[in-house]
Amino acid sequence: MARTAMRPRLIDGQYRPHPGIRALKGIVLTITCALVIAPFVAIVATSLADQQQIARAGGMVLWPETASLSAYTAILSGGVITRAAVVSVGVTVVGTSLSLFVSTLLAYALSRPYMAGRGVMLWLLLATLLFTPGMIPTYLTVKQLGLIDSWWALILPMAVSAFNVIVIRAFFQNVPGELIDSARIDGANEWMVFSRICIPLSKAVLAVVGLFYAVGYWNNFFNALLYLNDSSMWPLQLVLRTYVINGSALSSDELGSPTEMPPGDAIQMAILVISIVPILCVYPFLQKHFAKGVLTGAVKG
């Protein structure tokens, strides 16, 4: 932060803004943060609240009077939502591993300045940032490859992102040359340099890129809408659309728990919560690396 040099002068009063301005800033930031947080609080609260309270509030509540997990037990007891959650987790785990593996290898190859054909490959990769193939031609490609109604259709078309490859490549290029040279003298081949030197040194960026890929897989609903005709294969996002946005009610046998029926609002909110929770779980750990990862890709290129 170049401007930390100014900090002392801020304290000696010269730059300290007018108290009114400071109060205004505080209010603006508080409102902005509240606009982001409040919906989450309401969603979680409603998912936990009981029938009477939701009915009284006419929908969402801001704080559950008596917390109950009945909405969660209902949707996670083996019905449509459970199945969709398993599909989403599976696609995300398999997709993210594949993406990370393939992208890291490609980034390593493209980071070696002597590799023959590097210019062409780099150009082919970067050109994909400029244009995206249309929806119809891509659909036909997926169909020609026989991926319709296959979970691979949710993974393979988005497996390699040029942006992420460039981020990883920039890190590999910054691995000290002396380190690689000494490994080479000790007889290391490319695979050893890659796996023993470059990967361990780039854990932070791999975590961030992994998050970007994982969020991409977890959040993607359109590929599923396009490529999966069979609704029993749907991932969570599509199910979310059906039951939350389009407002279809879940019947008790779709839920898989024919015994008791928690309030519909609570169920909808519980579906929302389980689709947000995985992101909230990894977010705090990776959050500090975001700026670095994004900027390596965007500024340094």
Added chain:
Amino acid sequence: MALPTTTRSGKRNPDTAPTGRQGAGGAPPRRLTRRERIAVAVRRDWMLWLFALPGMTLILLFQYLPLANNVIAFQDYLPFLGISGSPWVAFDNFSVITSGDPAFLNALVNTLLITLVQTAFVFPAPIALALLLNSLVSERIKRSVQSILYLPHFLSWVIVVSVFQQVLGGSGMINNFLRSRGFEALDIIGNPDAFLALITSQVIWKDTGWATILFLAVLATIPSELYEASSLDGAGRMRQMWHVTLPGLRAIIILLLILRLGDALTVGFEQIILLQPAVGRDVSEVLDTYVYNHGVLGGNWGVSAAVGLVKGVVGVVLVLGANKLAHIFGEEGVYRRG
């Protein structure tokens, strides 16, 4: 997103030596023949090529193979006949564009309108927020605010649309509150008149925080001497903002505007397709949803592919043109002209 122009110098692979001179002080270096150069490259790089193979295969399959499939824009494509069996119709499919088919025109007008409104409201939001965050003295407050505001970027459009529906919808939080206080309920979700405002506020809610990352990084690179010098010259905070901070952001703002121009015909497809059932196609049909509704759902494959193709070509032309313009005005743009 500056394309890389520099390559790391220094060939540090010992295997690269054969391209240089052989032995010390002896015969003058012999130029390798083409075949020898290839042999050297194969022996040296086969493993790297193996590394690049899966990634490049996926890129070719899912980014470049679809380019070839664009030929159906010139066909009366019938799925059961396939590309090889479908009849060729030359430019017939493009007639929806040239003759101004009402459904297409509606999509085009909506797209341009949404782009215009979003450039006016969505684009400046992160700049304002970044300036505000940058002016905070406490590093800790700044960090916590950032962590909160980055979060919505990681939520899917399905979640964002659901959240908005639960909060603003007919039986949502705000309307319940209004009704319980005896006010009229607001009709926001599914109201064609409010559609533009709705999608714009959703985009702002989702991505403003995230977009500040880039601006904050650029703000951090402005030398503090400039602020000190300007304050010695008697500039107050507002003048510093006008004469130091904003000029420092100029290059990145132009760069982002160029990239935006390239996406002028692409507006929030996932978001809009989710909202479309509630609000109807009149106000919400954009070029991407037109392609989806008429092609994938309606079976007009050739026509939709033609629209998609024109849209893609116009996008690339817009970026390249805007970049040229940036060069003329002495800015760097997306890539440097060599």
